[in-house]
Amino acid sequence: MSPSRTIWLVVTLVAALWMAAAGYAIFFIAPDESTMHAIQRIFYIHVGSAWTAGIAYFVVAVAGALYLAKRDPRYDWAALSAGEAGFAFTTVVLVTGPIWAKPIWGIWWTWDPRLTWTFVLWLMYAAYLLLGTLVDDKQRRATLRSVYGIFAFVNVPLVWETIRWWRGQHPSPVIGGNDPKSGLDPTMRAVLFFTWGATAALFAVLTRSRYRLEAIRGEAEELRQQIEDSTLSAPRPVGARPGD
Amino acid sequence: MSSRPQSAADSLSSSSSTSFTSSTSSTPFVTSVLTILSKEIRTELRTRELLVTTAAFALTVVFMFSFSFDPTSAESRRYGPGLLWIAFLFAGTLMLEPAFLREQANDTLSALRLSPIPPTAILLGKTLSNFLFLAITEALLIPVFAVFYNVSVLPVLPGIALVCLLGTIGIVVPGTIFSAVTAHARMRELLLPLLLLPILTPILIAATEATAAFLSDPPEWPAMALKLLAGADIIFLTAACLLFDSLLEE
Numbered sequence: 001m002s003p004s005r006t007i008w009l010v011v012t013l014v015a016a017l018w019m020a021a022a023g024y025a026i027f028f029i030a031p032d033e034s035t036m037h038a039i040q041r042i043f044y045i046h047v048g049s050a051w052t053a054g055i056a057y058f059v060v061a062v063a064g065a066l067y068l069a070k071r072d073p074r075y076d077w078a079a080l081s082a083g084e085a086g087f088a089f090t091t092v093v094l095v096t097g098p099i100w101a102k103p104i105w106g107i108w109w110t111w112d113p114r115l116t117w118t119f120v121l122w123l124m125y126a127a128y129l130l131l132g133t134l135v136d137d138k139q140r141r142a143t144l145r146s147v148y149g150i151f152a153f154v155n156v157p158l159v160w161e162t163i164r165w166w167r168g169q170h171p172s173p174v175i176g177g178n179d180p181k182s183g184l185d186p187t188m189r190a191v192l193f194f195t196w197g198a199t200a201a202l203f204a205v206l207t208r209s210r211y212r213l214e215a216i217r218g219e220a221e222e223l224r225q226q227i228e229d230s231t232l233s234a235p236r237p238v239g240a241r242p243g244d
Numbered sequence: 245m246s247s248r249p250q251s252a253a254d255s256l257s258s259s260s261s262t263s264f265t266s267s268t269s270s271t272p273f274v275t276s277v278l279t280i281l282s283k284e285i286r287t288e289l290r291t292r293e294l295l296v297t298t299a300a301f302a303l304t305v306v307f308m309f310s311f312s313f314d315p316t317s318a319e320s321r322r323y324g325p326g327l328l329w330i331a332f333l334f335a336g337t338l339m340l341e342p343a344f345l346r347e348q349a350n351d352t353l354s355a356l357r358l359s360p361i362p363p364t365a366i367l368l369g370k371t372l373s374n375f376l377f378l379a380i381t382e383a384l385l386i387p388v389f390a391v392f393y394n395v396s397v398l399p400v401l402p403g404i405a406l407v408c409l410l411g412t413i414g415i416v417v418p419g420t421i422f423s424a425v426t427a428h429a430r431m432r433e434l435l436l437p438l439l440l441l442p443i444l445t446p447i448l449i450a451a452t453e454a455t456a457a458f459l460s461d462p463p464e465w466p467a468m469a470l471k472l473l474a475g476a477d478i479i480f481l482t483a484a485c486l487l488f489d490s491l492l493e494e
Contacts, residue, residue: 068490123442131439134429144425147487148439151418154483155443162446162472166453 008208015201022048022191022198030191042100048196049092050118052203056086057125059207061153064146073218076142079149080132081210085203087125094122113164120159124152138221276361280369281376287346288377294342299381302335306389320393325455328389329411329448335385336378336415337437340423343374348427353492363492364485367420371484374416382408395459403458403465410473411451417480418443424491446476 026044033040063079066072097115098108109115128148135141184192288294309327313319347353356366386404390397397404422439426432450472457466 068487120442120445127435127438127442131426131429131435134431134435135426136430137428140425140428143490144422144429147421147425147491150487151421151443151483154479155446158446158472158476158479161475162449165468165472166449 008205011201011208012205015198015205018198018201022195025191025194030188031185033188036104039100039103042096044192044195045199046093046096046100047192048199049089049096051196052199053086053089053093053121055200056082056089056203056207057121057149057153057156060086060125060128060149064149067142067146068150071139073138073142074215076145077211077214077218078207080129080145080214081207082203083125083128083145083149084210085206087122087129088206089199089203090118090122090125093118113160113166117160117163120163121152121156124155128152138218273362273365276365277369277372280356280361280366281372284343284369284373285376288373294339294346295377295380297342298335298339298377299384301338302331302381302385303388305331305334306385306392310392315393320395321456321459321461324389324393324395325452325459328385328455329452331385332378332382332408332411332451333415333441333444333448334437335381336374336412336419337440338433339377339381340374340416340419340440341426341433341436343370343377344420344423344427353427357492362489364488367424367484367488367491370424371416371420374420375412378412378416379408382412397459400458400463403463404455406470407451407454407458407466407473410470410477411447411454413477414447414451414473414480415444417477417484421484421487421491446472450476 022044026041030041030044032038059082060079063075063082067075067079097118101110102108128145131148132141132145135144306327309323309331312327313323344353347356357363386397386408389395419436419440422436426436426439429435450469454466454469454473457464457469
């Protein structure tokens with residue numbers, strides 16, 4: 001077994017244990033919230049996933065920019081892998097949110113800024129994942145993906161500003177928020193950061209295994225191209241283009 | 245080649261495409277952009293298909309919306325701005341794809357790339373022509389909207405024009421970029437709106453709110469909405485300028 005595989009096996013194991021420990025911490029260590037009780041415990045997964053999704057989209061944009069600068073397909077694979085994991089975490093956010101909202105707000109969904117914003121984000125990255133499946137040429141696909149990843153990421157704060165100005169029900173941030181009265185119990189805060197760490201580790205493992213898949217796919221595509229080039233050495237008729 | 249300094253010749257010999265870039269210094273950037281723009285306008289004047297089709301489509305959308313609510317004056321002021329901007333957004337999105345696909349029929353895009361014009365100038369010219377076509381569509385549609393939905397647009401025309409200017413820039417800048425890169429995708433007619441519409445959320449919200457403020461009775465000055473629109477334009481333009489160069493590479 002190659003050393004990098006051993007390292008990743010260890011990382012995967014750590015991530016799995018960390019997730020299990022986070023589950024324990026959420027249910028047995030975090031104190032009971034005085035008004036919301038048990039349902040409040042979904043908050044740790046919800047917020048942890050949201051932060052991790054943020055990291056993922058940052059990785060998508062940076063890897064996309066690196067691809068455009070260096071034209072190395074590995075950056076595109078990394079961007080795609082992070083994008084797919086980020087999309088999964090955004091989906092977790094969008095699923096856990098309504099589960100919490102139904103008993104607390106009395107409704108599953110409301111067009112509050114944060115909810116609307118997350119949904120727009122989810123749509124943007126759904127489109128991001130879709131576009132890769134619809135472009136056959138791998139360089140064009142990578143360029144399109146990188147450009148879209150960067151554009152979507154710079155758009156995120158803009159969408160946020162616009163929607164926040166336009167509408168206003170989601171609980172304000174308890175960490176880094178402006179309300180001095182708002183705050184988290186130290187144990188809750190510790191559990192939140194611990195859960196965030198677990199989701200981040202899970203993100204790393206998911207991204208890495210997705211990257212490996214993409215790398216293998218890229219290699220297979222390369223080899224298939226080589227075979228095609230060697231067997232189709234006869235020149236095409238003048239004026240004919242692939243796909244004609 | 246011999247007249248060039250040796251070091252420059254060395255750096256240019258590394259790839260054939262850089263030698264094209266070197267000859268662009270003889271064509272001023274603005275001239276290149278205007279050449280592309282005038283080419284687009286000339287093509288459109290000869291075929292007239294893009295503008296006519298887009299305007300007819302937008303008109304149909306505005307007409308169909310009349311069934312979704314009671315088009316009295318008060319209701320129109322409430323829903324009108326939103327439907328107007330959704331019509332513009334759809335029209336813009338659907339117009340952008342053929343605007344780029346025109347270049348594919350005879351592979352004229354390759355010819356454009358071979359010409360001594362930098363990719364940024366090509367895309368900027370395309371963006372300008374798309375802006376012009378969408379702006380003309382909007383100018384045709386707003387009077388029709390005013391008549392159909394009994395909204396008095398004339399007194400606040402400068403304000404509406406300002407919103408249209410900012411909103412249209414916001415639509416065509418990302419639109420041109422994505423139409424350039426989706427030109428080779430399967431399902432591109434569906435893919436482009438799918439990519440573009442979520443990105444354009446800020447434009448839709450801000451333009452709708454600004455239009456609503458101008459159309460309210462009495463009209464208000466939508467400072468925040470205009471700021472957001474201008475901010476979106478600046479962000480999109482900056483991202484576009486940084487990305488344009490890498491878009492037309494093969």
